[in-house]
Amino acid sequence: MAVITKFVVVREGVEKMTFTSKKEADAYDKMLDIADNLLPFFESSNLGLDEATTEKMCFYMAENKDQLMSLLKGGAAAKPLPAKKTAKKAEAKE
Numbered sequence: 001m002a003v004i005t006k007f008v009v010v011r012e013g014v015e016k017m018t019f020t021s022k023k024e025a026d027a028y029d030k031m032l033d034i035a036d037n038l039l040p041f042f043e044s045s046n047l048g049l050d051e052a053t054t055e056k057m058c059f060y061m062a063e064n065k066d067q068l069m070s071l072l073k074g075g076a077a078a079k080p081l082p083a084k085k086t087a088k089k090a091e092a093k094e
Helices: 023-044 051-063 065-072 084-091
Strands: 007-013 016-021
Touching: 007 023, 007 084, 016 023, 051 065
Parallel strands: none
Antiparallel strands: 007 016
16 A cells, blocks of 8 residues: 655645645745735735735735746846747647
């Protein structure tokens, strides 16, 4: 019988995500911490955003924290990667 180790990220009693490595679980937990810390920042603004939109923005910013930090330091935005051409070839074959 195989033994499988799983790392579960739990927030306020709710299971959020399961990982196979501690490193991935810790990174996801840290991302959730960042999103939680951003929430009061946006709620205190006068932007008039509803709760769902605010949560989505916080989660997006936390997921993309490295790029956001670069932008806040005055760096340029990363250019989007061009679409893969292999997808077009696959569609043409069908």
